[in-house]
Amino acid sequence: MMSEERGDFLLDEFGRYARDYDLHATTSAKETEELAGDIVAAGGQIALFVSESVLPDASVYEAFQRWRVVVPTARRLVTAHWSRFTEDAIRLREGLAKGKYDAYLLMPRGVRDEEFHTAVCELLSDWGSTVAQPEVETVRMVADVDTALTASIRDFLDRMGMPARTYPSHSEVGRALIEEAGPDAPLPLVQSIRGPARPVESVHDVAIQIYGRPDDIEVDTVVDLAIVGAGPAGLAAAVYGASEGLTTIVLESEAVGGQAGTSSMIRNYLGFPRGISGMRLAQRARNQAIRFGTRFFTGWPVTSIDLGGSEQPHVVHTDGGTVRAKAVVVASGVRYRKLRVPGIEDLTGLGVYYGSAMTAARELEGYDVVVVGGGNSAGQAAIHLARFASSVTIVIRRAHLAETMSAYLINEMSFIPRIEVSPESEVVGVGGDGRLEWVEVATGGEVERRSANGLFLLLGAEPFCDWLPESVQRDERGFVLTGRDVPKDAWADGLPPESLGTSVPGIFAVGDIRAGSMKRVAAASGEGSSVVPLVHAWLGGTS
Numbered sequence: 165m166m167s168e169e170r171g172d173f174l175l176d177e178f179g180r181y182a183r184d185y186d187l188h189a190t191t192s193a194k195e196t197e198e199l200a201g202d203i204v205a206a207g208g209q210i211a212l213f214v215s216e217s218v219l220p221d222a223s224v225y226e227a228f229q230r231w232r233v234v235v236p237t238a239r240r241l242v243t244a245h246w247s248r249f250t251e252d253a254i255r256l257r258e259g260l261a262k263g264k265y266d267a268y269l270l271m272p273r274g275v276r277d278e279e280f281h282t283a284v285c286e287l288l289s290d291w292g293s294t295v296a297q298p299e300v301e302t303v304r305m306v307a308d309v310d311t312a313l314t315a316s317i318r319d320f321l322d323r324m325g326m327p328a329r330t331y332p333s334h335s336e337v338g339r340a341l342i343e344e345a346g347p348d349a350p351l352p353l354v355q356s357i358r359g360p361a362r363p364v365e366s367v368h369d370v371a372i373q374i375y376g377r378p379d380d381i382e383v384d385t386v387v388d389l390a391i392v393g394a395g396p397a398g399l400a401a402a403v404y405g406a407s408e409g410l411t412t413i414v415l416e417s418e419a420v421g422g423q424a425g426t427s428s429m430i431r432n433y434l435g436f437p438r439g440i441s442g443m444r445l446a447q448r449a450r451n452q453a454i455r456f457g458t459r460f461f462t463g464w465p466v467t468s469i470d471l472g473g474s475e476q477p478h479v480v481h482t483d484g485g486t487v488r489a490k491a492v493v494v495a496s497g498v499r500y501r502k503l504r505v506p507g508i509e510d511l512t513g514l515g516v517y518y519g520s521a522m523t524a525a526r527e528l529e530g531y532d533v534v535v536v537g538g539g540n541s542a543g544q545a546a547i548h549l550a551r552f553a554s555s556v557t558i559v560i561r562r563a564h565l566a567e568t569m570s571a572y573l574i575n576e577m578s579f580i581p582r583i584e585v586s587p588e589s590e591v592v593g594v595g596g597d598g599r600l601e602w603v604e605v606a607t608g609g610e611v612e613r614r615s616a617n618g619l620f621l622l623l624g625a626e627p628f629c630d631w632l633p634e635s636v637q638r639d640e641r642g643f644v645l646t647g648r649d650v651p652k653d654a655w656a657d658g659l660p661p662e663s664l665g666t667s668v669p670g671i672f673a674v675g676d677i678r679a680g681s682m683k684r685v686a687a688a689s690g691e692g693s694s695v696v697p698l699v700h701a702w703l704g705g706t707s
């Protein structure tokens with residue numbers, strides 16, 4: 165905590181955190197840098213740097229830059245003195261936009277400034293969920309070796325916001341859980357707040373243990389609304405549907421949050437001026453939907469739909485049971501394209517990841533990492549990974565990032581020396597003994613093998629809706645057609661479907677899966693909420 169006079173006002177303001185964190189006060193950027201170095205060298209962690217807006221020996225920009233080199237994972241807060249706020253505001257706003265720190269706030273002008281402390285707690289909570297080992301565990305896993313299965317279970321739990329920890333079989337917790345499951349039970353074992361330790365063979369098994377199966381629903385029940393996919397679009401449809409009195413079920417194949425759930429920081433979502441991690445946004449939306457009565461089944465891909473109509477419900481199939489629904493909202497989003505390189509499938513989850521894989525980032529501390537892709541998701545992933553990895557190389561086919569990535573991300577990356585860009589290049593080979601150890605990168609005809617323990621593939625997305633019947637019409641790229649985009653020969657009574665209605669009455673499509681959608685969180689959640697009146701109108705006309 166950097167302040168002009170040690171132990172002054174700023175330290176008083178942070179007194180309430182002294183019970184759970186060690187507070188250190190310093191008086192210069194240099195002193196802070198040295199102290200941070202000592203703490204790290206002694207095996208400590210730094211959660212948050214707080215600095216006044218004017219420092220005696222460096223600009224705040226420079227100071228945060230230097231501290232970031234010592235502790236890349238800490239959150240960074242500038243507090244502006246209220247007497248200097250007007251002159252500071254423009255300068256500080258610019259630094260924030262460039263990602264030089266995470267927030268700047270006006271210093272509290274009195275006691276119990278809870279707005280200020282809400283912001284501090286958000287920063288600490290974000291650090292706690294992405295950097296620190298969880299203090300509270302709701303799920304425990306026993307495993308001795310890292311496999312694609314244990315990696316995917318950890319990723320699933322992380323994306324579901326379930327604080328979890330893995331224990332080796334010889335540890336005290338490991339031994340206790342093995343006794344609970346029975347001495348012959350194969351590893352890995354998973355124990356959750358919902359049940360005792362049991363062997364698991366898939367993410368499905370974990371999902372069933374925690375969230376149940378779709379066939380838990382009475383077979384004769386017909387729900388008003390079944391939503392396929394729990395990304396922002398599906399979550400918004402669930403909140404609005406259930407809050408408007410519809411019996412609502414969400415079927416999600418992987419983890420709640422969809423693509424947004426893999427985003428380390430969403431900065432452009434309305435109402436979150438300091439940004440919010442996609443996982444936390446998704447968990448809040450899920451809790452909101454549950455509050456209104458939505459039931460979620462997570463870990464169950466919808467495999468097909470038998471179409472009903474105004475007299476009969478649609479029947480939505482999963483491998484864990486079927487759901488009968490009067491209306492279906494398809495919110496199944498898009499998936500990352502695969503990289504076609506020999507051997508890559510075997511290393512997926514063992515150093516090779518599609519999407520930003522927030523969980524994996526933590527495990528790559530001190531290693532070299534390669535990110536493939538030039539879009540905003542690749543930029544966000546690189547910035548997050550650079551908190552942990554010793555180097556992050558972004559491999560792109562184009563000559564520059566500017567054509568595909570937002571300026572604010574390019575700017576922020578330019579301040580992170582660990583990130584470099586390899587233009588006009590592509591990854592052509594991967595390998596390692598049981599997990600990724602190297603990648604081969606081709607640049608202008610030359611192939612270079614370089615060490616890499618992480619390869620993150622953010623290659624652009626494609627729709628995935630082979631499970632939908634042919635009669636739900638799609639465009640040439642596979643995105644679902646809605647409203648006036650549906651070909652005229654599929655219109656009923658000469659009228660186009662409603663704006664979010666597909667070519668099949670009672671089936672709606674929202675979010676990234678919809679042809680012509682904007683591919684943003686706000687747009688997806690806007691469509692998810694806008695579809696509910698259309699569902700109501702459809703239900704009004706069904707029996």
Ligand SMILES: Cc1cc2nc3c(=O)[nH]c(=O)nc-3n(C[C@H](O)[C@H](O)[C@H](O)COP(=O)(O)OP(=O)(O)OC[C@H]3O[C@@H](n4cnc5c(N)ncnc54)[C@H](O)[C@@H]3O)c2cc1C
Nearest residue numbers: 393395396397417422423424466497541675676683684685
């Ligand atoms: C890393 C990253 C960062 C991003 N950052 C931002 C940002 O900062 N700001 C912004 O506005 N946008 C951002 N985006 C884009 C944004 O996340 C998407 O536009 C948004 O998530 C789309 O929401 P959706 O609900 O339509 O689809 P998705 O988020 O793709 O969710 C679809 C869900 O459906 C599930 N599903 C798929 N098939 C099935 C099936 N058969 N059965 C059951 N479930 C199924 C999937 O598992 C998934 O959970 C980012 C995207 C990524 C990948």
